[in-house]
Amino acid sequence: MHRDLKTGPTLILAPIRGITDVVYREAFARCFGGFDRAVAPYLQPRRGHALRPVELRQVDPELNRGMKTIPQLLTNDPQTFVDALFELSDAGHMEVNWNLGCPSPNVAGRGRGAGLLPHPQRIDEILTYVLAKTPVKLSVKIRLGYKEPDEHLAVIDVLNRHSLTEVTLHARTGEQMYGGVADVARAEEALACCRHPFVYNGDITDPHDFSELQQRLAGAAGWMIGRGALMSPFLPLILKEAGDVVEADAGWSALPVPAVRGPRLRQFHDLLFDGYGQWLSGPGHLLDRMAAQWSYLAHSFADPKQVATRLGRCRDVSTYRTAVDWAFDQML
Numbered sequence: 001m002h003r004d005l006k007t008g009p010t011l012i013l014a015p016i017r018g019i020t021d022v023v024y025r026e027a028f029a030r031c032f033g034g035f036d037r038a039v040a041p042y043l044q045p046r047r048g049h050a051l052r053p054v055e056l057r058q059v060d061p062e063l064n065r066g067m068k069t070i071p072q073l074l075t076n077d078p079q080t081f082v083d084a085l086f087e088l089s090d091a092g093h094m095e096v097n098w099n100l101g102c103p104s105p106n107v108a109g110r111g112r113g114a115g116l117l118p119h120p121q122r123i124d125e126i127l128t129y130v131l132a133k134t135p136v137k138l139s140v141k142i143r144l145g146y147k148e149p150d151e152h153l154a155v156i157d158v159l160n161r162h163s164l165t166e167v168t169l170h171a172r173t174g175e176q177m178y179g180g181v182a183d184v185a186r187a188e189e190a191l192a193c194c195r196h197p198f199v200y201n202g203d204i205t206d207p208h209d210f211s212e213l214q215q216r217l218a219g220a221a222g223w224m225i226g227r228g229a230l231m232s233p234f235l236p237l238i239l240k241e242a243g244d245v246v247e248a249d250a251g252w253s254a255l256p257v258p259a260v261r262g263p264r265l266r267q268f269h270d271l272l273f274d275g276y277g278q279w280l281s282g283p284g285h286l287l288d289r290m291a292a293q294w295s296y297l298a299h300s301f302a303d304p305k306q307v308a309t310r311l312g313r314c315r316d317v318s319t320y321r322t323a324v325d326w327a328f329d330q331m332l
């Protein structure tokens with residue numbers, strides 16, 4: 001099993017578009033920690049165009065010093081892919097992740113993201129072209145399939161023939177989007193077939209389930225966590241420290257006491273608010289971005305629905321600040 005006993009299991013922050021951007025990653029690293037690295041939400045290079053400065057800034061290693069960040073690309077055009085890899089290499093990156101999992105109809109429906117999974121031959125052609133020219137290493141993030149849950153088997157067969165640093169599997173089909181439950185049994189099969197370091201992703205939300213997953217997927221090289229950490233930001237550190245050594249249910253007892261938890265979450269919130277204030281133009285964009293953050297952050301409060309609704313409704317900054325104070329007062 002790939003595990004450094006000193007540092008616990010390898011934990012990777014999942015890319016969640018609109019949420020786990022540079023502001024989020026830096027604030028998270030300062031307030032909670034626990035992640036070894038992050039994969040950034042995808043950049044979508046356009047044929048014949050350079051990546052935009054604002055996209056490159058999102059993954060700029062200088063601005064991401066708190067959490068090592070691997071950029072992710074969403075494309076099915078081999079030369080566009082290679083051009084973007086050179087740009088990312090020039091920007092200081094040594095590894096890039098290829099998105100083969102995005103299920104959104106206008107992505108997958110156009111043969112990108114999860115839309116490539118039914119076409120292993122095409123994936124093979126793209127990788128053959130790109131890996132012959134790339135200046136950086138490549139990892140891949142896949143799903144079980146686009147519509148059929150066994151499509152990944154032929155895809156892994158192809159991936160096994162190429163030189164990759166890592167394969168991450170989100171154990172759902174594209175059609176499932178983010179609903180239903182992750183299929184751990186199929187992830188076990190995938191792990192057994194995959195000759196690359198294998199990262200499991202899907203529904204890691206508490207220490208008990210994580211402990212079970214670690215037993216079932218004992219050869220996994222890492223664990224990617226998205227919504228579980230967004231809703232419970234102390235989770236990665238708890239998993240890191242508890243690993244599977246401590247009794248599963250004891251994991252949550254590592255949660256800081258409320259007197260620490262509230263102020264830490266508040267600090268996190270304030271870093272997000274100030275950070276987005278600098279990145280985004282105007283209060284409308286700022287409040288929209290904070291509303292998206294609250295849809296996850298609210299789960300750290302006693303009544304998540306009430307908190308998310310009130311914070312999501314604010315139309316001016318002064319009402320918003322009052323609502324934030326109200327939410328945190330409730331927590332104490």
Ligand SMILES: Cc1cc2nc3c(=O)[nH]c(=O)nc-3n(C[C@H](O)[C@H](O)[C@H](O)COP(=O)(O)O)c2cc1C
Nearest residue numbers: 014015016017041042170202203204225226227228
């Ligand atoms: C709103 C949203 C945006 C996402 N954006 C990306 C993305 O840019 N790239 C990617 O590979 N996966 C993306 N994902 C998928 C997540 O990285 C992850 O695979 C999925 O949420 C399952 O993990 P979880 O159960 O730990 O959240 C996104 C998921 C959501 C809900």
